[in-house]
Amino acid sequence: EIVLTQSPGTLSLSPGERATLSCRASQIVTSSYLAWYQQKPGQAPRLLIYGASSRATGIPDRFSGSGSGTDFTLTISRLEPEDFAVYYCQHYGSSPTYTFGQGTKLEIK
Amino acid sequence: QITLKESGPTLVKPTQTLTLTCTFSGFSLSTSGVGVGWIRQPPGKALEWLALIYWDDDKRYSPSLKSRLTITKDTSKNQVVLTMTNMDPVDTATYYCAHSSRVNSGWSFDYWGQGTLVTVSS
Numbered sequence: 001e002i003v004l005t006q007s008p009g010t011l012s013l014s015p016g017e018r019a020t021l022s023c024r025a026s027q028i029v030t031s032s033y034l035a036w037y038q039q040k041p042g043q044a045p046r047l048l049i050y051g052a053s054s055r056a057t058g059i060p061d062r063f064s065g066s067g068s069g070t071d072f073t074l075t076i077s078r079l080e081p082e083d084f085a086v087y088y089c090q091h092y093g094s095s096p097t098y099t100f101g102q103g104t105k106l107e108i109k
Numbered sequence: 110q111i112t113l114k115e116s117g118p119t120l121v122k123p124t125q126t127l128t129l130t131c132t133f134s135g136f137s138l139s140t141s142g143v144g145v146g147w148i149r150q151p152p153g154k155a156l157e158w159l160a161l162i163y164w165d166d167d168k169r170y171s172p173s174l175k176s177r178l179t180i181t182k183d184t185s186k187n188q189v190v191l192t193m194t195n196m197d198p199v200d201t202a203t204y205y206c207a208h209s210s211r212v213n214s215g216w217s218f219d220y221w222g223q224g225t226l227v228t229v230s231s
Contacts, residue, residue: 032215
């Protein structure tokens, strides 16, 4: 069973700074099936990145994804006030079919 | 455009069976490479995947909840139904349904419903 571990649990940064969020899988996973979501309070999650590095429709280019094997990264190049939220990584595979990480909270410093 | 909406009871008693309906528009669940999944989120906690049904009626379940879950689809009504038996207070959560596709999003969830909060309490 694949386990996704996100770090850090909480990241405190200021608008304009660069954010780097990590997602580590317990075994090698297929990059094609690694996704990132953003969730704001009271809202459903929003797909940001799929296939480890492809931006979903309408996602600003300050969001980028990278990685392979067991280590994946979501980078936000210059934080905007609306980017402060919780971020989840997710993998689609065989067993279980879907796995979510525990989330990283990005808060304003 | 693709939209999904969850419906069902907001309050269920322990041991009861929960039935949630996802009504969607903007796509067909008979189209190859499409699926609809259910994900839940207890208050203040992380997302947890529950189940997914594919266009060809193949079904997948969370291993830890498999014995309690059933997912079905009614293509003519554009609906997906999730039932969860033997509800417990720890099942209190917001339940989301979401669209997934192989080609457009690598089986990630690209469209989500607004979610419905289900509370389990006597």
